[in-house]
Amino acid sequence: MVKDLNIKIVGLGDGGARAISKMIATGIGKNKSVEFLAVGKDENILLTSEAQKNIFLNRDLTTVYKNLADGLDGANVIFIVAGLAGNAARAAVPLITTCAKNLNAVTVAFVCRPAIIENIPRKMNATHTLEKLRNVDTLFVVPAEKFLVFRLNQPQISLDELFEVADDVFCQGVKIFLDMLLDGDTNLALFKWGNAAFGYGEGSTALDAVKNAVNFPTLEADDLSGATGIFLRLASGKTLPLKSIDAANNFIQKQIPPDAGFFSQEEKVHALGEKVFASIILTRK
Ligand SMILES: Nc1nc2c(ncn2[C@@H]2O[C@H](COP(=O)(O)OP(=O)(O)OP(=O)(O)O)[C@@H](O)[C@H]2O)c(=O)[nH]1
Numbered sequence: 631m632v633k634d635l636n637i638k639i640v641g642l643g644d645g646g647a648r649a650i651s652k653m654i655a656t657g658i659g660k661n662k663s664v665e666f667l668a669v670g671k672d673e674n675i676l677l678t679s680e681a682q683k684n685i686f687l688n689r690d691l692t693t694v695y696k697n698l699a700d701g702l703d704g705a706n707v708i709f710i711v712a713g714l715a716g717n718a719a720r721a722a723v724p725l726i727t728t729c730a731k732n733l734n735a736v737t738v739a740f741v742c743r744p745a746i747i748e749n750i751p752r753k754m755n756a757t758h759t760l761e762k763l764r765n766v767d768t769l770f771v772v773p774a775e776k777f778l779v780f781r782l783n784q785p786q787i788s789l790d791e792l793f794e795v796a797d798d799v800f801c802q803g804v805k806i807f808l809d810m811l812l813d814g815d816t817n818l819a820l821f822k823w824g825n826a827a828f829g830y831g832e833g834s835t836a837l838d839a840v841k842n843a844v845n846f847p848t849l850e851a852d853d854l855s856g857a858t859g860i861f862l863r864l865a866s867g868k869t870l871p872l873k874s875i876d877a878a879n880n881f882i883q884k885q886i887p888p889d890a891g892f893f894s895q896e897e898k899v900h901a902l903g904e905k906v907f908a909s910i911i912l913t914r915k
Pocket residue numbers: 642643644645646648649670671672712713714715716717718719742743744745748752774793794796797
């Protein structure tokens with residue numbers, strides 16, 4: 631059990647740095663002990679980064695490792711946010727997972743696979759880095775094309791616009807995960823989910839919110855039937871009637887294998903008002 635969570639969120643490369651800047655701008659993690667680090671080789675991106683610590687990536691990996699170890703010191707949860715195909719991810723992921731091991735920290739990665747139109751060296755980087763990411767405790771991989779589904783009404787979307795969607799979706803994913811890490815005693819061993827996916831939905835009832843969450847574009851149609859475990863969090867400003875929570879839980883439980891783990895948690899958050907917000911983290915083989 632961990633009493634005081636110390637969370638570090640590391641953005642790797644231009645993509646990762648942009649994603650964490652958005653997290654900082656939208657106030658993610660501001661009521662928890664969260665610190666942001668940006669790691670990259672583009673000085674312009676690092677100069678404009680709002681992260682508490684910016685680590686310049688160069689060929690001197692010993693110094694980079696030392697800077698990372700300094701930046702990550704004290705962490706018990708480390709998030710990695712990156713475009714899988716980047717050179718920053720390729721260089722820094724093994725260093726971060728080594729630091730995490732030394733700190734005995736739980737590692738959670740949110741990464742996007744390169745878009746189909748990206749070049750072959752980048753795709754090879756992605757394959758290489760994905761292998762290294764098998765060492766993390768929880769891994770969310772979203773293919774870039776998935777982000778198109780969030781903008782079906784915008785057929786002329788550019789690659790840059792697509793990555794803006796990616797940043798928003800990663801903000802949402804990190805927020806979901808942080809919300810599930812309750813303050814006070816947290817059994818971090820529970821947050822080692824392996825190959826995972828997340829979904830998010832809102833509604834006027836718990837059931838509506840859950841239905842929307844399972845239809846979140848990052849989830850596949852057969853994700854529930856193949857799930858090994860589900861974590862569901864329902865949050866609302868109003869007190870949810872037990873019957874409504876039951877309906878939401880049942881909706882999920884009847885779609886997952888009988889031996890899949892199912893955990894659900896409710897939280898009253900005054901600022902949320904009348905709406906119900908459902909977040910799902912799903913684990914799969
Ligand atoms: N989430 C997000 N992903 C991005 C963004 N821009 C690019 N990507 C994706 O991330 C991958 C890595 O790109 P960068 O983040 O620029 O990589 P880098 O580490 O700076 O290294 P280089 O490969 O040298 O550019 C790309 O192949 C894209 O798939 C962005 O703004 N946000």
